[in-house]
Amino acid sequence: MLPFLKIMVRNLLQGPSTDPFPFAPAKTPARFRGAAVHDSEKCILCGICRHVCAAGAIQLRAAEDGSGMQFMLWHNSCVYCGMCAHYCPTGALTMSDNWHLSHLGEDKYTFSEDSFVPFGECAQCGARIQPRPNVIVEKLGGRAPDQFLLCPKCKRESLVKHASDTNLSQFREKQ
């Protein structure tokens, strides 16, 4: 008796084992790495995502009026590796479980994650700094929220002042 016959009969009785997609939804696991999603509310324009992207799918373009940056992620160039989402320090980039990626040829230049991230303002002098969204201030700038919202120049000044104040008070204590 052929050893495979039993398996073949069983498989025949069980019927097809493929998903009936597109007539029914295909099951997608929660961890599935589909199209990347960008949340401009959380982005600090650090550029790490662009740095780790092997496919060159991410572009950051400065707006002409200097008010912010255009974040672009081309789904057509993306290879869905998820490196950008893994290294994004703020969680602004995530991989969704959306794998519906077919689109018309005429849509190929609009098939992207396209969002505008405005620059922030220095809390002291009003100079243009990288964006400091609230969620991020809570997460990253928790230790010294005031300094987190300053431009590099004001931050330096405030640090120097802080250091000299501490030195002075330590000096006084010693006396």
Next chain:
Amino acid sequence: MSETYTLPIGPLHVALEEPMYFDIKVEGETVQGVELAAGHVHRGMEALAMHRNYFQNITLTERVCSLCSNSHPATFCMAVENLAGIEVPMRAQYLRVIADEVKRIASHLFNVGIMAHLTGFDSLFMHAMEVRELMQDAKEGVYGNRMNLGQCTIGGTRTDIDADIARFLRGQLEALKPQLAELYGVFERDPLIRTRTRGIGLLSEQEAKLHAVVGPVARASGVAYDLRRKAPYAAYDELRFEVQSDTAGDVHSRALLRLREAVESISIVEQCLDQMPEGPVKSEGFVAVPAGESVARTEAPRGELIYYLRSDGSDTPQRLKWRVPTYMNWEALQVMMAGCQVADIPLIVNSIDPCISCTER
């Protein structure tokens, strides 16, 4: 009356679905000599690697080949870690082993499935692929992709396996065990498979050593060389497994050996899930890669994979070179094919589990 003529096969080859050109000298139905010509799909990946930083190269090396798409970035990351002196946390080492072994099972099942297809036994081919589906679903559920796991990063791994995912993975393995045992029985005993594959594509132990073949091809010819045992990396020195070997050295023994290795892999994954320590899965912070050279080796599903890295201290490698298992194995095809029948060529070629996309990168 016999006549010698040259039979060109390829570049689009029946067995491979990847381009490879054979010039086969035939007398009647018997093969007298083989010449291989490669280079049809050269992609210049080693040059690309010199233009991408270390992070980008993880994704690039993962795309060298889909079936060993975890072995490449894992070995690349090991080479970087060796050079930069990065210590990978123990939990991450176990997670890397799990990813490697899951890929190995899927890769081996794919190869034996194709073998069934080449013997004309397509219902067995489809059944083997369906059994493999259990591992494909496991990859999708655990890592988020059916082929490119994206598990390794420099200094650790990207995804952790929590209690829920571990339960899911164990379930898939449990479902696989009886199926794999049944499949082994079919491949071992089926008369069609036996007549088409036994005593074909013979490679003696001596010839195996002479050609320095690696992986299942070497082990089926009696050379029990397995890097996981010879030079343990990741967590392999803490795991119990048997290096499979055989002495028959024919197409049939290579297929059976792969199936036995898949069984070992299931046990390795289960041991990992049992004894994985708690802790971080990646080392903290970014470490600069200093100037220097390093080498890393792993046992990919097809055999020993070697990565060589030279750095000048910048964030892109100065040179990244890899030697893939197929490179060692395909020269031995000339020995395996000598004297075989024309109809057996695809079976013999498939039995070394060639990966042209690795070899030509």
